[in-house]
Amino acid sequence: MLIIGCHLSITNGIYNAALNALSIGANTFQFFSRNPRGGKARDLDMAELKKLRQLMEEHEFGPIVAHGSYTMNLASNKQQTREFAKMILKDDLERLKHIPNAYYVFHPGSHVGQGIEKGIELIIEALNEVIDENNNITILLEGMSGKGTEIGSNMEELRKIIDGVKYNEKLGICIDTCHLYSAGYDIVNDLDGVLKEIDEIIGLERLKAVHLNDSKMDFNSSKDRHEVIGKGTIGLEALVNVINHPLLKGLPFNLETPNDLEGYKKEIEILRREYR
Ligand code: FE
Numbered sequence: 490m491l492i493i494g495c496h497l498s499i500t501n502g503i504y505n506a507a508l509n510a511l512s513i514g515a516n517t518f519q520f521f522s523r524n525p526r527g528g529k530a531r532d533l534d535m536a537e538l539k540k541l542r543q544l545m546e547e548h549e550f551g552p553i554v555a556h557g558s559y560t561m562n563l564a565s566n567k568q569q570t571r572e573f574a575k576m577i578l579k580d581d582l583e584r585l586k587h588i589p590n591a592y593y594v595f596h597p598g599s600h601v602g603q604g605i606e607k608g609i610e611l612i613i614e615a616l617n618e619v620i621d622e623n624n625n626i627t628i629l630l631e632g633m634s635g636k637g638t639e640i641g642s643n644m645e646e647l648r649k650i651i652d653g654v655k656y657n658e659k660l661g662i663c664i665d666t667c668h669l670y671s672a673g674y675d676i677v678n679d680l681d682g683v684l685k686e687i688d689e690i691i692g693l694e695r696l697k698a699v700h701l702n703d704s705k706m707d708f709n710s711s712k713d714r715h716e717v718i719g720k721g722t723i724g725l726e727a728l729v730n731v732i733n734h735p736l737l738k739g740l741p742f743n744l745e746t747p748n749d750l751e752g753y754k755k756e757i758e759i760l761r762r763e764y765r
């Protein structure tokens with residue numbers, strides 16, 4: 490079964506987000522773990538979570554995905570920013586313990602001029618402070634397009650981070666089709682080759698989630714501008730090949746395309762129709 494959904498707001502609660510997902514034919518969704526600009530997390534309502542669990546079971550949802558704040562930079566050159574990032578990461582993971590079957594995805598960070606090596610070192614240091622032997626949450630580093638000083642736009646960097654983390658059993662990656670293409674991974678002409686490379690460097694068993702986006706930008710541009718499915722440089726055919734690839738079967742695919750609910754519904758319809 491194809492597990493597909495999209496990024497949804499949880500402003501009206503996570504149960505309502507799940508109802509919205511259902512209404513557009515989704516069986517997963519992604520949500521910001523807190524206000525994208527960093528503010529306070531909405532308190533979890535246990536009664537709501539019980540309803541969420543029931544709904545997810547009844548409708549055979551795949552894992553849902555919490556996305557960390559964009560402002561969270563574990564690789565910042567400012568101690569205060571790093572401390573804040575660690576604090577919200579810790580808090581996000583704590584809260585996720587109560588949400589059934591949820592993964593946590595975040596952007597590894599930006600080195601802001603300190604260099605990739607230093608940035609990776611800071612991310613590892615932070616993750617080792619936050620992830621202990623009791624961690625039960627699947628934590629995913631998102632592969633990035635490589636804009637600005639972003640870390641994690643190639644598999645080698647993601648591998649280094651994973652290797653540096655002591656309790657890394659639950660640490661994996663999330664690929665984003667737009668980011669991959671912008672970062673120079675040619676998923677249009679050589680999806681097999683890209684997946685082979687991911688397998689060789691990271692290991693496909695650590696690939697747990699996919700962001701399914703078209704791109705407004707050219708191949709290898711290092712730019713990050715998502716486009717509606719079929720309207721961008723990647724195109725529908727290549728994205729259909731992604732959802733149908735035997736090595737990606739069973740993963741949750743989430744759309745992060747510029748859309749409203751109705752637009753997401755149409756995209757999900759098209760992709761379900763193309764699923765073999
Ligand atoms: Fe992301």
Ligand code: FE
Pocket residue numbers: 631665700745
């Ligand atoms: Fe993404």
Ligand code: ZN
Pocket residue numbers: 665667668713714715
């Ligand atoms: Zn992006």
